[in-house]
Structure formats: C-alpha cells, structure tokens
Amino acid sequence: MDYQDLMNKAKEVSGKAYAPYSKFSVGACLLTPDGKFYHGCNFENSSFGLTICAERNAVGSAVADGEQKISAIAIYSPNQDNCLPCGACRQVLYEFRGENGVDVITEINGQLKIYKLDELLPGGFDL
Numbered sequence: 001m002d003y004q005d006l007m008n009k010a011k012e013v014s015g016k017a018y019a020p021y022s023k024f025s026v027g028a029c030l031l032t033p034d035g036k037f038y039h040g041c042n043f044e045n046s047s048f049g050l051t052i053c054a055e056r057n058a059v060g061s062a063v064a065d066g067e068q069k070i071s072a073i074a075i076y077s078p079n080q081d082n083c084l085p086c087g088a089c090r091q092v093l094y095e096f097r098g099e100n101g102v103d104v105i106t107e108i109n110g111q112l113k114i115y116k117l118d119e120l121l122p123g124g125f126d127l
C-alpha cells in the first residue's frame with residue numbers, strides 16, 4: 001500500500017465521521033512497518049470533551065489487533081486542506097512510532113504533503 005492508497009482510504013473513512021456538533025469530518029489511515037493498515041474517523045459526543053479524533057480511533061484499532069508500531073498515517077478532512085493531527089494525537093502517535101519515526105501525510109490542493117512526526121512534535125514525552 002503506497003501513501004496515495006493510504007490517503008484514499010483516509011478520504012473514504014472521513015465519510016463515516018460522526019461530527020454533528022463541529023461539522024468537521026476527519027478520516028485517518030495508518031500503516032504499520034509490516035504493511036498492515038488501519039483506519040478511523042472522528043466521533044463526537046453531546047458531552048463535547050468525550051470526542052475521539054480520527055487518528056486515535058485508527059491507533060486504537062491497530063493496538064486492538066496487536067500492532068504497536070506505526071510507520072505512516074494519512075489524515076484527511078473534506079473541510080480543510082493540510083489537516084494536521086492535534087497535539088494530543090501527535091503524542092499518541094509518538095508512543096507507537098516506528099524505527100524510522102512516523103510519516104504524517106496530508107493533502108494540499110490534491111497533492112500529498114509528507115511531514116515527519118519529529119518536526120510536528122519535537123521532544124515528545126517518554127516515560
């Protein structure tokens with residue numbers, strides 16, 4: 001699966017987002033070092049603070065399937081070009097970073113843009 005495939009899946013799953021309050025839909029699809037992929041969308045709640053972001057939903061699916069390393073994640077919102085992960089999701093991705101870090105992929109004007117998680121979250125927290 002290449003990064004365009006990853007983005008296509010993120011787009012598809014953004015259509016499943018449950019975002020009646022913000023009306024901001026997000027889809028994410030992550031890749032593990034051994035080529036497995038997992039997707040997630042955001043889902044909101046009447047109690048706003050319980051909202052789960054698309055990225056963390058995808059990470060939860062990977063972990064529940066026994067995966068603990070992430071090499072890349074594509075993120076898409078129909079509402080915003082270059083939809084980047086929030087600070088909380090950056091730290092969650094950091095926890096499961098692969099040997100070569102995590103490539104974070106967004107889309108700008110239909111073109112893929114690739115960041116390294118290290119540049120988006122310098123000095124992530126480790127216990």
Ligand code: THU
Pocket residue numbers: 019022024025026041042043044051052053054055084085086089
């Ligand atoms: N959201 C995500 O799914 N991922 C992010 O990294 C940023 C924000 C969601 C949460 C909420 O449902 C909506 O976008 C607006 O904040």
